[in-house]
Amino acid sequence: MASRVSLKAKGKSAKGSKGSEDRSTVKCLKDWSTWTLRKAKVITHYGFIPLVIIIGMNSEPKPHLSQLLSPV
Incomplete structure (x- = not known):
């Protein structure tokens, strides 16, 4: 169990708040892109026909x- 704790302490988050700002920016970008792709999928699904x-x-x-609309 001690190895898990020591692994978590070695990351970039130990350097200061700059690492957490980068992570929040990346998370925000990832959330935004996921939201955008989901909306694009719905628009494509209902708007194609x-x-x-x-x-x-x-x-x-x-x-x-x-x-x-007729198949013939």
Whole structure:
């Protein structure tokens, strides 16, 4: 058990508050990127089919909505 305690004391956190500021910045960046990727996943999941329909409605020749949604 003593080896675990001595391993924790050897890190960068023993040098002062600068190490803790770097860790908080890294944690904030990691949290922000995780939040952003989750939101992008939801937007992509629910926005892909409406995007395809909108692009299809604006193409030439102009199809009706029923023609876009039918599989034939």
